[in-house]
Amino acid sequence: MTMLAPDNKTAVLAELRAGLGSKVNTDDGVRSARGHDRSHLPWEAPMAVVHCTSTGDVSEALAICSRHGVAAVPIAAGTGLEGGANSTADSICLDLSGMDKILRIGSADLDATVQAGVMKSALNAALAGHGLTFPVGPGVDASVGGMASTGASGTTAVRYGTMKENVLGLTVVLADGTIIKTGGRSRKSAAGYDLTHLFVGAEGTLGVLTEVTLRVYGIPEAASVAICSFPTLESCTAVVQSTLESGVPISRVELLDDVTVDAVNRYSGLGLPVMSTLIFEFEGSATNIADQGEAVRKLALVNGGTGWDYASDPDQISRIWRARHDALPSYTALVPGSSTWSTDVCVPISRLAECITLTKADTDREGVLAPIVGHVGDGNFHLAFVLPPGDDGVLVKAGAINDRLVERALSMGGTCTGEHGIGLGKTASLVKEHASAIPVMLAIKSALDPQGILNPGKVLAG
Template sequence: MATQRIPDVESGRRLPDAMLADLRHLLGARLALGLAEREQHGRGESYHATQAPDAVCYAESTEEVSAILRLCSAHGVPVVPFGAGTSLEGHVSAVRGGVCIDLSRMTRIIAVRAEDLDVTVQAGVTRIQLNEELRATGLFFPIDPGGESTLGGMAATRASGTNAVRYGTMRENVLSMTVVTADGEIIRTSGRARKSSAGYDLTRLFVGSEGTLGIITELTVRLYGIPETISAAVVPFETVEAAVASVVSIIQYGIPVARVELMDTRTVQATNRYCGLSYRETPTLFFEFHGSPGTVAEQIAMTKELTADHGALDFESASDPDTRATLWRARHAVHYAVQAMRPNAKVWSTDVCVPISSLTRCIAETQADIASASFFISIVGHVGDGNFHLGLVIDPSDPAELEEADGINDRLIRRAIGMDGTCTGEHGIGSGKIKFMELEHGRAVRVMQAVKAALDPANILNPGKVLPAA
């Protein structure tokens, strides 16, 4: 039957009439065409402009995702996957319209295998949901980027977060995935063995691909035992440089801290105001230690000594759960705390990662660069693995501020890449950092483009993301 194309009145774009009919038959009320719902699915948590899809499909199974992709492939319609909408680099913007596949209703925990220390879940399961389910087993999933992120989205963006210094990123913790390819084929990337030499490592290929090579619908991830003892510490310093230098020493000494987070003075001020806290308003490190009572006590003692050597103003440790929960709630609220410093503004959130030996210099040079900025800027970071973030609080409607922010971001990234670092440690590329891919990867970008062309020849999977046009 010939495909007739009719206008979508609210968006002004066009979708095939036959395709819409098939989607309605497949999904019923789970096909959304209303403007408000589509706009909600065309924006993340940062300054990027909303770009709404033409339709939102709420999938509930791998088979439904496959059916939707077969339809989109047949009609040449772009597809954008959506988890929780917490992305920061324009990952969910529908730059060419098309269909958004919302995976947030795929929330089934398929199998917990405590004896193997792994679990298989649907892509819409969140880390908080998973850890609530695991609590009775004595196990937990440690990757914690903040927010109520879905595991599928975390795998797609190769997320990490506050625990990465000890437990690694999603790259190290995803064992296997079920992925739907551009033509609707369902594949499993690997088995659950902890190592394999059989063929290409497709799991690592799809982790971090941001929905441009396939849509992740299920994943198997590693689990860990809940530590017998957990303790936290808050350590203020006179300067950011002193704080970061102490972290470099701690990592080089091999102290297995679970978390070490930095907030500069402005970030502590914003967090105090937003969360009703009273931390000393000076550059501050927040630590967490995991292990047996003896090993935690040893970690704390060594960390206290090393931070004192670098001029720590205080060292306040706490093991009670309420104090620790307050500390990490404050850390996870940073994005909104910083945004609240300027009503009606948006946060241009950017991140880089450098080798740990270059971290102090990179942050010091960045501080000097942003000292005269015309708007509020925060520095916060997972400094235990060389990763830090800037939060530039801007008015996105002001061309002068956008130009200034773009310049700061550009210099930050060129500074990090010049130190053999990366333009993003965990936010991903999305559409916001495509222009830096060739600077960082050179001719390797051509190899990535060849992989993309092989797996998605019609370029329907999250087009306009990750890679520059070939």
């Protein structure tokens, strides 16, 4: 990127400080800490970090950036995996992590409105006192604004859907600082364009989300988890497909390949057979979940399932899901000093077994350690390349495998990403997937962000 002229840099920093005072931070450590997400993708420390605590702060900062033609990159928890919050040296980072207020809980209407920096864990702690929960989102604790911005989902999507199904309304700041509100609190509307879902999943390239209104849910009466091992990945997916076709209401079903099982056994002490494994969760009344579990157990048995480790104690259930959500650190523990490159695709469930099997064969053939986990109830799975320190050869192989994975998913009628988003890492993949629609996306981007200052280089390259 062309370096910003020193006089322009001085001017924009001076105006930011005049308008936002001590919220503007140019400390080297702060700029480095807030300049990137958890991905392996490139980043640079921004010229300054603006610690926003209100929609007004974001509006003022963007108005100043707009006047000077300076890029603005929003970040909150920074838990993304595709470089969507990575800064450049000529950008201003809008740090939304201080926007952490829960503005309203509507118990009677099963909704809540929060600022963008509210963490999922904090929201659920507040909701619990009302007998409510927000189950949507990734296993890692993430900010609500970040989850909405990437269209995130996770293990519970098979029952509760993704963020796209659970965001009712937004407050958004546009590139020039204009504040708009989209959607509302009603459960349906036929009024005008659906702007809410234009911004959900746009990754901060069309506007910065500052407040989010969400659907929330009653806490289930009871829950149970069952773990079953299988001889092949194909048998795992066959059970999932049979379960979905039979109409058994599962709240989660996660696939772990044998490498992942070995890793989480070592890291979390689960002691599972090192085989392809499914973890099911059932919710409802005690009687209903017992019936659901028995129905799925029979389907598993028909497909070669062995063992049926069943847990209904909340502490046991929490331990199992914690182990599943700790998959990434368990992978790095396999190779001291390593890092991971996590990627995902989503395919029609009928093609899932084939896609996973061909992908696993590809990684084995290349000699790359890349464990697989999947939210298999909706056809989404993740590949985590384990990158030994200083081994550039593995990084090159991983890139080629990832390209083939995307091509494979697209050839099966799938998508290049089910939930990680496009960010920096999959801009070329988006073109492959939606070539005919890219001009429309570019037109929308140009209309809402004519200077191209909102999170440039993300989603739509160039």
